Amino acid sequence: MDFQSILFNALNEILSPTTAAYALAAMGLAVHFGYTGLLNFGQAAYMLVGSYSFAIATLSGWSFFAAVGLSIVLSLVLTIVLGIPTLRLRADYLAIVTIGAAEILRYIVTTTGMTEVTGASEGLIGFKGTFESLNPIPEGKYDLGTMVINEYDLWLRIVGWTLVALVALLLFLLMRSPWGRVLKGIREDEDAVRSLGKNVFVLKMQALAIGGVLGSLAGVLFVLPRSVQPGNYATTLTFFIWTILLLGGAATILGPILGAMTFWVILSLTQGVLYGLVESGIIGFITVTQVGQIRFMLVGLLLMLLVIYRPQGVLGNKKEMSFGV
Amino acid sequence: MSKVAKATQASLVGNLNPVPGVKKVDPILIADGVTKRYGGLQAIDVAHVEIPRNAIVALIGPNGAGKTTLFNILTGFETADSGSWSYDGKALNGKAPHLLPKLGMVRTFQLTKVLGLLTVMENMKLAALKQTGERLLASFFPFLWSRQDRALELEATDILRRFKLLEKQADFAAGLSGGQRKLLEMARALMTHPKLIMLDEPMAGVNPALTESLLDHIKNLKQEGMTVLFVEHDVAMVREISDWVIVMAEGKIVAEGLPDQVLKDPAVIDAYLGSHQDSDLGLATGRITLPTGTKSTRSGK
Numbered sequence: 205m206d207f208q209s210i211l212f213n214a215l216n217e218i219l220s221p222t223t224a225a226y227a228l229a230a231m232g233l234a235v236h237f238g239y240t241g242l243l244n245f246g247q248a249a250y251m252l253v254g255s256y257s258f259a260i261a262t263l264s265g266w267s268f269f270a271a272v273g274l275s276i277v278l279s280l281v282l283t284i285v286l287g288i289p290t291l292r293l294r295a296d297y298l299a300i301v302t303i304g305a306a307e308i309l310r311y312i313v314t315t316t317g318m319t320e321v322t323g324a325s326e327g328l329i330g331f332k333g334t335f336e337s338l339n340p341i342p343e344g345k346y347d348l349g350t351m352v353i354n355e356y357d358l359w360l361r362i363v364g365w366t367l368v369a370l371v372a373l374l375l376f377l378l379m380r381s382p383w384g385r386v387l388k389g390i391r392e393d394e395d396a397v398r399s400l401g402k403n404v405f406v407l408k409m410q411a412l413a414i415g416g417v418l419g420s421l422a423g424v425l426f427v428l429p430r431s432v433q434p435g436n437y438a439t440t441l442t443f444f445i446w447t448i449l450l451l452g453g454a455a456t457i458l459g460p461i462l463g464a465m466t467f468w469v470i471l472s473l474t475q476g477v478l479y480g481l482v483e484s485g486i487i488g489f490i491t492v493t494q495v496g497q498i499r500f501m502l503v504g505l506l507l508m509l510l511v512i513y514r515p516q517g518v519l520g521n522k523k524e525m526s527f528g529v
Numbered sequence: 530m531s532k533v534a535k536a537t538q539a540s541l542v543g544n545l546n547p548v549p550g551v552k553k554v555d556p557i558l559i560a561d562g563v564t565k566r567y568g569g570l571q572a573i574d575v576a577h578v579e580i581p582r583n584a585i586v587a588l589i590g591p592n593g594a595g596k597t598t599l600f601n602i603l604t605g606f607e608t609a610d611s612g613s614w615s616y617d618g619k620a621l622n623g624k625a626p627h628l629l630p631k632l633g634m635v636r637t638f639q640l641t642k643v644l645g646l647l648t649v650m651e652n653m654k655l656a657a658l659k660q661t662g663e664r665l666l667a668s669f670f671p672f673l674w675s676r677q678d679r680a681l682e683l684e685a686t687d688i689l690r691r692f693k694l695l696e697k698q699a700d701f702a703a704g705l706s707g708g709q710r711k712l713l714e715m716a717r718a719l720m721t722h723p724k725l726i727m728l729d730e731p732m733a734g735v736n737p738a739l740t741e742s743l744l745d746h747i748k749n750l751k752q753e754g755m756t757v758l759f760v761e762h763d764v765a766m767v768r769e770i771s772d773w774v775i776v777m778a779e780g781k782i783v784a785e786g787l788p789d790q791v792l793k794d795p796a797v798i799d800a801y802l803g804s805h806q807d808s809d810l811g812l813a814t815g816r817i818t819l820p821t822g823t824k825s826t827r828s829g830k
Contacts, residue, residue, distance in 0.1 A: 378668055381674065382654070382655070382662030382663045384668065385651055386655060388647055388651075389644045391646075392644035392646055393642045393644055395626075396638070396643070396644060397655070398626045398627045399604065399627075399635065399636055400655065400717070401627050401656075402655075410665050
C-alpha cells in the first residue's frame with residue numbers, strides 16, 4: 205500500500221472545487237434547517253437548477269455572468285413554487301414537497317423528450333469555455349505540495365473557495381443581525397414570533413430563497429470541474445449534504461465548510477485504505493469495484509452515529525442545535 | 530356593594546346593570562356575534578362583549594368553555610365562522626396575527642412559548658417592533674441598526690430587572706423554570722409597547738412564591754395605562770386583581786360584572802366549585818331552568 209499517495213489524495217480533497225461546492229450547498233441548508241428550522245430535503249433540486257441553467261445558458265451563447273445570473277433567477281423561481289404552497293403548513297410538509305420536487309426535476313431533465321435541451325441521460329458537456337476565458341492565471345503546471353494542477357484547476361479552486369469565504373462572511377453578518385435573530389426565533393416557535401408582530405411567512409421565504417441561491421451557486425461550481433450528469437442529482441446528493449451539515453454543525457457558519465472537508469477526506473481515506481487492503485489481498489471477501497459502494501455504506505453509518513451521538517455536529521453548541529424539529 | 534366597587538363600576542360601565550354583553554363607557558375591544566364550530570361542538574357563540582379600557586379584566590370559566598379559543602380568534606390565530614370584532618375602533622376580522630402588535634395589542638400563550646434556544650436577552654430584543662435590522666438588506670450593515678439595538682438592550686434590561694430576570698439575561702430561555710418562562714413571556718410582550726395585553730393563564734404552573742410578584746406586575750401594567758385581559762382559573766387571584774370579570778361557559782358569555790358580585794353568582798360558583806356539576810353549565814347557558822331558591826345575575830333577563 206502506498207500510504208503517501210492515500211494521504212495526499214485525501215489532503216487534496218480538502219481544497220478541491222467539489223468540496224467547495226458541497227460546502228456552499230451545505231451552507232444553504234444551514235440557512236434553511238440550522239437557522240430557520242425548514243426541513244429541506246431537496247437541496248439537490250437547487251443544485252440541479254444551478255447546474256443545468258448555467259450549462260444550458262452557456263451552451264446557447266450566454267456570457268458567464270449572464271448564465272450564473274440565470275441560475276440565481278431560476279432558483280428564486282423554484283423557491284416561490286416550493287415556498288408559497290408549503291411554508292404556511294407544518295415543517296414536515298416542506299420536507300415531503302422538496303424531496304418530491306427534486307425527483308420530479310431530475311426525471312424531467314432525464315426524459316428523452318428533452319434531449320435537445322438537457323442531453324437527457326447523456327447530460328451536457330462543453331460549457332467551460334466562458335469560465336476558462338476569464339482565467340487570468342498563465343498556462344502552466346502549479347505545484348501545491350501534494351499535487352500538481354493546471355491553470356484551470358487552480359483558477360477554479362481560487363474562485364470556488366473565494367466564493368465560500370465570501371458567503372461565510374455574508375452569512376455571519378446576517379445571522380448576528382436582528383434579522384437572523386427573528387429567523388432563529390422562527391426555528392424555536394413560529395407562533396410566538398408571529399404573536400410579536402413578525403411576518404413569519406416573508407422571513408421564511410427569504411431564508412428559503414437565500415439557501416436556494418447558495419444551492420444553485422453550488423450547482424454551478426459543482427459542474428465546472430466535470431460534465432452535467434443527471435445521475436449526480438439523485439436524493440443521495442441531498443443526503444450527502446445533510447451528512448455534511450450535521451457533521452459540521454447545523455446552526456453554525458463554519459460547520460458546513462469543516463463538514464464538507466471532513467466528509468471528502470473520510471471518503472477518500474476509506475477508498476484508499478480499503479482499495480489498498482483489497483489489492484494487497486489482506487481483505488479477500490470484497491472486490492475492488494465493491495469498495496466504492498462500501499464507503500458510501502460507511503457514510504450512511506456515519507450519518508446515523510452522528511444523529512445519535514453528536515446531533516449538534518463538530519462545531520455546534522449542543523444546547524443550541526440538536527435534532528429537535 | 531362597597532363605595533369603591535361602585536365607583537369602579539361607574540367608571541367602567543356607567544350605572545348599568547351588569548348583564549352579559551353590557552355596554553362599557555370606553556371599550557377597547559368589542560366582539561359581536563362571534564361563532565366557531567368544531568364539528569358538532571359549538572365552541573364559541575359570543576353575542577356581544579366589550580372589554581373596558583384601562584381595566585384588569587378576567588375571563589373565567591370551566592375547562593372547555595372556549596376562553597382560549599376566543600383569545601385565538603380575537604388575535605387571528607384561529608378563524609371564526611362568523612362575527613366581527615374590533616380593537617380601538619379598527620376592525621380586526623381576517624387580520625393576520627402579526628399585524629396586531631403594531632396596533633398595540635399583544636398576547637401570551639397558555640403553553641408558554643419562550644424561544645428556548647435564544648437567550649433571555651435575545652427573546653426580549655426580538656419582540657421590539659419596527660426594527661431596522663430586521664429588514665434583510667439593512668441587516669448586512671450593522672451601522673444601520675446597532676444604535677437601535679443598544680437602545681432596545683437598555684429598555685430590555687430595565688424590564689428584566691423589574692421582572693427579576695436580569696441575572697438570567699445571557700442564559701438560554703430553555704433553561705428557565707416554568708414560572709420564569711411565564712414572567713419572560715410577559716416581559717417580552719411589554720417590549721412591543723402594547724395598549725392591550727392579553728394573558729392566557731399567566732399563573733398556570735407558577736410557583737406560589739412568584740405569584741405575588743406576578744400579580745404586582747399585572748397591577749403595574751394597569752397603572753401604566755394598559756388594559757389587561759387575562760384568562761385565569763384561580764378564583765382568589767381573580768378576586769384580588771381584577772376590576773371586571775367575564776364568565777364563559779359552553780362558548781357563551783354567561784355573566785359579567787364586578788368580581789365580588791360575579792363570584793357570588795351561584796352558577797359561577799357551581800362552575801368552579803362543582804356543587805352541581807351536572808347542572809351548572811346548563812343553568813348558566815339557559816339550557817335548563819334555575820332551581821328554585823337560587824338567584825343568578827342572568828335572572829334579570
